[in-house]
Amino acid sequence: MARVLVVDDEPNIVLSLEFLMEQAGFDVVTAEDGESALACVNDAIPDLILLDISLPGISGFDVLEQLRADSDKAHLPIIMLTAHGREVEREKGMALGADDYITKPFSTQALVSKVKALLAETDK
Amino acid sequence: MSITPQHRPRRVQERLVALIILALLLFCPPLLLVIDALPAAGLSWLPLYIFIAWATLIGLTAWLMEDGSKH
Amino acid sequence: MRTDPVILSVAFGYLALLFVVAAWGDRRAEQGRSLIGSPTVYALSIAVYCTAWTFYGSVGRAAEHGPSFLLIYLGPTLAMLMAPLLIRKMVRIAARQRITSIADFISARYGKSSSLGALVALFALVTITPYIALQLKAITVSHAVLVNYPDSADTSLVDEAFWMDKSFWVALVLAVFIILFGTRHLDASERHEGMVAAIALESLVKLIAFLAVGIFVVFVMFEGPGELFSQVAATPELAQAMSLESVPGGATGWVGMLLLAFLAFFTLPRQFQVLVVENVDEQHLKRASWLFPLYLLAINLFVIPIAMAGLLLGGLSGDPDSFVLTLPLSTGSEGLPLLVFIGGLSAATGMVIVETIALSTMVSNQLIMPLLLRSKRLHLGTKGELAGWLLGIRRVAIVLILLLGYLYHALIGDAYSLVTIGLVSFAGVAQFAPALLIGLYWRGATHQGATLGLIAGFMVWAYTLLIPGFVQSGWLDAGLINQGPWGIGWLRPYALFGLEGWDIYTHSLLWSLLANVGLLAGVSLFTRQTPLEQTQAALFTEAMNPNLQATSLWHGKTTQGELRELLSRYLGMPATRRVFAVSTNQTTTSLSPTLDDNEQPASTELITRAEQALAGSLGSASARVLINSVVRGEALDLESILSILDTTSQTLEYNRRLEQKSQELARIGEELRGANERLRELDRLKDEFVAMVSHELRTPLTSIRAFAEILRDGENLPDEKRRHFLGVIVHESQRLSRLIEEILDLARLESGRLTLNPQPLDLAHLARHSVDAIARLQENRGVTLKMQLEAEPAPIIGDPDRLEQVIINLLDNAGKFADDTAPEVLLRVYRHKKHYRLSVEDNGPGISEDERERVFEKFHQIQQHEEEKTRGRPKGSGLGLPISRGIVAQLGGRLWVENATSLDGASLIMELPEAPPKEPASSEKPIAT
Structure with a gap:
């Protein structure tokens, strides 16, 4: 069973994502900030990360950058979640190597199908 | 506002006119009578006064003219 | 040493040196490496002012008339102070019009009048000849003193034949010198470089000689100035020697003499020559304006000591005019007297x-x-012939003038002491001053006015000074002075109209200048100027106008051929070629005149230059006559000149305004740039704010949408979950609407449209009320909330709803940041000076110094510590504190952060002014809520 890491500092958003992923049949791990997210990646070894950008401490961009720099985890699929709707940020995220970029508020169905598609792609 | 080059010659001229008036005051009777009336042992103070005033004026003119010519 | 052969060989050796220096100076000038192109040489050449009269006569005058001798030098000091203003103007005019002498200058000013020029020349000749005689006399006398000492010098003079008189031979040598170095060029307005170099050298020699004798007297004959003056102090008859009392005419005489020397400095022909005609560069006036006065000061420094020494050692020789020589002679010194003699010789020859x-x-x-x-x-003279004539005339004039001077000296020179002749000459040339100086500044002064003023001034001068001088020489009956002509008392020359008690020079100066200036002004006001005179008057008075020089002043027409013929007849071919060379250089390439060129009309510049060239050689009046003979048409009239001047001044004014405007524009531009910068900054802040707001709004919206979709799609959700999710949606919706409320508040605050409802209220009461409202919430969070009301009632003016909002916000914040394990919050109300304060403290980690202002920034979130986050505390929007501060500020209070005093954490303090005491009833009345 694939494992998804949800990183966000808003408890209610984490709650909703956790529910959605579990419903879709994934194992879910959560983290509230960048540092614990990095720790989780090492401990729980997720298959995909839903990563919020504005986190306290290390930002989502930093987490993304560090993971992409690490050869072991460089191919880990990552979907960025953000409340910043600006085009610049989207481009920055994609440039840093995010697999997808989803703006809050998002469509739950679209999110779930994106996650599934990405996981299927990496399985091949 | 700083003094622009156009203002400077006029300023030098104004100072020169002030200097001329000062010279007239120094060399004319009201002041001379005062100096002449000072009690003196021997000669009057008048010549000494004139030489000092004279030298001062020359010094001031030199300062004004040579300083001004640099600009 | 004091034998005639030695003295004569030294004296004529010195004159030979002058020839060498002058020849060298001329040679250098021809090579283009001018010796005299320095302001110092210029200043030294002006020192030709100090003649033998200064050298010998100053001591004589000091001995007889006290400090009055100084006035002869204070006057020029004043004049040189004005040099950058006054003499500069004269120099500029002279250079532009090729002026050759003071007579030429005055003539040019009054319409190039030949009659006025002739008058000035004639008067100058009459006035100055005795002065030249005086120099020759000084040479004779000093020579006699030197040879005959200790016998009296006077006896030896009378009976000798003229060829035995050394001054005759000196005069002859000088004539040769002047002809050689003074008439090299036909153009008299050109510099006599060699002569000026020689004059500068002479100035140095006489200064050194005089200082040498001064130092000798003070430090060798006496033991320094201290001893000399203590001896003077011990001599009662010398006590008043240097006071104003010994000055002839007292204070009036003082002023008169000062004025006399001042005027004469401008009008003495030789001073005009060195100051104006020989000036190479206007800028030299700056240095000369103080260096020349310094020279005068130096040469006068020892006059009083020498005079006093001479009087102390009284009777060593009768004549104080000779003290300079007799003092060193009395000590048996040999070399010094010879040096003094050379110094006197240099002073005399320079002047001559x-x-x-x-x-x-x-x-x-x-x-x-x-x-x-x-x-x-x-x-009808052939080409170039007149040029030779002209130089010949000048050479003959030189010999005649010197001869005249010598004759005057030989015949009547003995009647006066040196200073007397000098002062009479001064008063004579001072008559030129009104026409010269007034003409420089008053455009309305006319030719008739100047002529009549000059004549009247001279007649009065002659009557009050010259003729009485003849009386004193014994040529006329003494009754003229004592009783007046034909016994008419009020016509006595020394007491005209009964004016008595003045010294004769001031007396003469007063009446002569009165007549002179009076007629000049009076007649000018009632006479009319010719067009040429008007033009010249405008050119003189407006000489410093910067655009005038570029103007061509001829309107008339002639051909180049005619002009060429005229010039070559009077100036010779080389000079003519020079005049034409400049112009053809500009217009055509060919330098040689062709037949074609001769038929060409002459340009206005060429005519102007031709007139200038003629003026430099013949004087402006003659040049004018000659140009008129070939040019048909007129010079520029007054109207044209005035219009040039007006345009110029208008342009200047316009430029000044433009400059002002552009400065203003630059300033406004600067301001605009600043404003733009601020706007950009504001724009950036606004963008940031919008981004922040959008971010903050999206967060609750995300939860709401997510759960709403989960609820929509999940039909078989358990009831418990369904309720939980609905609860989240409701909570997030509330958060959203609160956020929107806050954003609106902030927007209103910032645009100043937040309407407050200020009324008297009790802050303590309000605090109690707020604590009640939040107590439950805090209790749920486990926060211990304490209240300490130290001032009750605390009357202030405020909006109760808004202030409650602020207090609750503060309490809520404090609760969030208080210590984790045992969170504590303390609210205090107390009085501070004329204010009431409400502080909210917590026992959290506190706020660091540099964070304290930033917590009031919009959307600022204090970085929470790791463990705090895990506790899942409700986060603020980051707008509460900025809004609170805005409300408090609008109520006239302050809100800031400090360290807590009772607890360990931060303390937020709100301060509001005490309400003014009103009727007791209203201040005690509790608020409605």
């Missing part, structure tokens, strides 16, 4: 040289040339 050049130029250009030009026969 320059004065003779100036006078001979005047005589040839103002007296003789105009006469020659009237003679028709001369107009």
Whole structure:
């Protein structure tokens, strides 16, 4: 069973994502900030990360950058979640190597199908 | 506002006119009578006064003219 | 040492040196490496002012008349102070119009009048000849003193034949010198470089000689100035020697003499020559304006000590005029007296040289040339012939002037002491001053006014000074002075109209200047100027106008051929070629005149230059006559000149305004740039704010949408979950609407549209009320909330709803940041000076110094510590504190952060002014809520 890491500092958003992923049949791990997210990646070894950008401490961009720099985890699929709707940020995220970029508020169905598609792609 | 080059010659001229008036005051009777009336042992103070005033004026003119010519 | 052969060989050796220096100076000038192109040489050449009269006569005058001798030098000091203003103007005019002498200058000012020029030249000749005689006399006397000492010098003079008189031979040598170095060029307005170099050298020699004798007297004959003056102090008859009392005429005489020396400095022909005609560069006036006065000061420094020493050692020789020589002679010194003699010789020769050049130029250009030009026969002279004539005339004039001076000296020179002749001459030339100086500044001064003023001034001068001088020489009956002519008392020359008690020079100066200035002004006001006179008057008075020089002043027409013929007849071919070379250089490439060129009309510049060239050689009046003879048409009239001047001044004014405007524009531009910068910054802040707001709004919206979709799609959700999710949606919706409320508040606050409802209220009461409202919430969070009301009631003015919002916000914040394990919050209300304060403290980690202002920034979130986050505390929007601060500020209070005093954490303090005491009833009345 694939494992998804949800990183966000808003408890209610984490709650909703956790529910959605579990419903879709994934194992879910959560983290509230960048540092614990990095720790989780090492401990729980997720298959995909839903990563919020504005986190306290290390930002989502930093987490993304560090993971992409690490050869072991460089191919880990990552979907960025953000409340910043600006085009610049989207481009920055994609440039840093995010697999997808989803703006809050998002469509739950679209999110779930994106996650599934990405996981299927990496399985091949 | 700083003094622009156009203002400077006029300023030098104004100072020169002030200097001329000062010279007239120094060399004319009201002041001379005062100096002449000072009690003196021997000669009057008048010549000494004139030489000092004279030298001062020359010094001031030199300062004004040579300083001004640099600009 | 004091034998005649030694003295004569030294004296004539010195004159030979002058020839060498002058020749060297001329050689250098020809090579283009001018010796005199320095302001110092210029200042030294002006020192030709100090003649033998200064050298010998100053001591004499100091001995007889106290400090009055100084006035002769204070006057020029004043004049030189004005040099950058006054003399500069004269120099500029002279250079532009090729002025050759003071007579030429005055003549040019009054419409190039040949009669006025002739008058000035004639008067100058009459006035200055005795002065030249005086120099020759000084040479004779000093020589006699030197040879005959200790016998009296006077006896040896009378009976000798003129060829035994050394001054005759000196005069002859000088004539040769002046002819050689003073008439090299036909153009008298050109510099006499060699002569000026020699004059500068002479100035140095006489200064060194005088300082040497001064130092000798003070430090060798006496033991320094201290001893000299203590001896003077011990001599009762010398006590008043240097006070104003010994000055002839007292204070009035003082002022008169000062004025006399001041005026004469401008009008002495030799001073005009060195100051104006020989000036190479206007800028030299700056240095000269203080260096020359310094020279005067130096040469006068030892006059009083020498005079006093001479009087102390009284009777060593009768004549104080000779103290300079007799004092060193009395000690048996041999070399020093010889040096003094050379110094005196240099002072005398310098004066004679320059004065003779100036006078001979005047005589040839103002007296003789105009006469020659009237003679028709001369107009037919062949080419270049007149140039030779002119130089010949000048050379003859030089010899005649010197001869005249010598005759005057030989015949009547003994009657006066040196200073007396000098002062009479001064008063004579001072008559030129009104026409010269007033003409420089008053455009309305006319030719008739100047002429009549000059004549009247001279007549009064002659009557009050010259003729009485003849009386004192014994040529006329003494009754003239004592009883007046024909016994008419009020006509006595020394007490005209009964004015008695003045010294004779001030007396003469007063009456002569009164007549002179009075007629000049009076007649000018009632006479009319010719067009040429108007033009010249405008050119003189407006000489400093910067755009004038570029203007061509001729409107008339002639051909180049005619002009060429005229110039070559009077100036010779080389000079003519020079005049034409400049112009053809500009217009055509060919330098040689062709037949074609001769038929060409002459340009206005060429005519102007031709007139200038003629003026430099013949004087402006003659040049004018000659140009008129070939040019048909007129010079620029007054109207044109005035319009040039007006345009110029208008342009200047316009430029000034433009400059002002552009400065203003630059300033406004600067301001605009600043404003733009601020706007950009504001724009950036606004963008940031919008981004922040959008971010903050999206967060609750995300939860709401997510759960709403989960609820929509999940039909078989358990009830418990369904309720939980609905609860989240409701909570997030509330958060959203609160956020929107806050954003609106902030927007209203910032635009100043937040309407408050200020009323008197009790802050303590309000605090109690707020604590009640939040107590439950805090209790749920486990926060211990304490209240300490130290001032009750605390009357202030405020909006109760808004203030409650602020207090609750503060309490809520404090609760969030208080310690984790045992969170504590303390609210205090207390009085501070004329204010009431409400502080909210917590026991959290506190706020660091640099964070304290930033917590009031919009959307600022204090970085929470790791463990705090895990506790899942409700986060603020980051707008509460900025809004609170805005509300408090609008109520006239302050809100800031400090360290907590009772607890360990931060303390937020709100301060509001005490309400003014009203009627007791209203202040105690509790608020409605």
